[in-house]
Amino acid sequence: MMSDENRDPQTHDPEAGPMHPVTAGSMLYTLVDPEKGHEVAYNRWYERDHFYGGCMTGPWCFAGSRWVATRAMKDLRFPIEGNSVNDPSDRGSYLAVYWVENGHHDDHFAWGADQVVKLYMAGRGFQERRHAHTVLYTHRSNRYRDADPVPVDVALDHGYAALVSIVVEPSDGASTGDLAAWLDAEGLPGLMADGPVASCAQWTAVPRDEMTSNAPMDLGSSPIGPDATMQLFFVEDDPRECWDRFVDYAARLEASGLGRVTSASPFLRTVVGTDRYTDELW
Secondary structure (H helix, E strand, C coil): CCECHHHCCCCCCCCCCCCCCCCEEEEEEEEEEECCCCHHHHHHHHHHHHHHHHHHCCCCEEEEEEEECCHHHHCCCECCCCCCCCCCCCCCCEEEEEEEECCCHHHHHHHHHHHHHHHHHCCCCCCCEEEEEEEEEEEEEEEECCCCCCCHHHHHHCCCCEEEEEEEEECCCCCHHHHHHHHHHHHHHHHHCCCCEEEEEEEEECCCCHHHHCCCCCCECCCCCCCCEEEEEEECCCHHHCHHHHHHHHHHHHHHCCEEEEEEEEEEECCCCCCCCCCCCC
16 A cells, blocks of 8 residues: 555654655756767766766765666557657657755755856867757655655665656646645555655746846756646656556546656666667667
8 A cells, every 4th residue: 555645764753853854856857868889888978977066075965866768668658649748749758867965956956056167168069969958957855665765865776667757737727736646646546556666756846036047058848837747756666567557647647637748758777887778769
């Protein structure tokens, strides 16, 4: 049975405060395509330089991981038209996700905005890439399958096989409160029970501002709206083995009349130190 918010290790006892002090308050979600013919070079540049020099060495960034959408993963994405993240729907091959400690959003991302300019000026950029969706998010809540789960705060280091990125938005006339209640009571339990989907971290996009607008590259599709929710699901198996759960989740949400899925994308974990999957992107 999926644990409720009171079983979230981060909010186990609201009166007592967090059970552990290091919690994810913000996320950088950066989805990128290398240009064709530059797949290996991009993978090595990002993994062996930019992952660290552009993100992990910054203050208050305490976890990061990389994920990849092969052609087989891209073929599972939906919707094809009107996708709020992947436009067109097969855009975006490599996803990097970073956790920033709660309460230090500005501390880290002000450093990051300055750092990326310094790296490009020092010749440590990579021109043969195109961003699909690079957006900052703030943490909203977590949901879990198990009563004693792996906390989302350490999920990037746990070694999950896959990650699924879902955006849900309320239908016209539906309230965000009613949608959230349905997700907690029906949507997420039906998706997560007795299967390989271990947890769900829910996020709200940060609108682009002067800091993010000054990036030395186009950042891709716009942040999702204030009523939309980015859900990151940590999955223990190949997404192809359980994708019907996500298709059913979207169908049940649509049938409820309360909301819809505007983006659904599965990713495999990259194999660090190798070029695995670089020949499977297109």
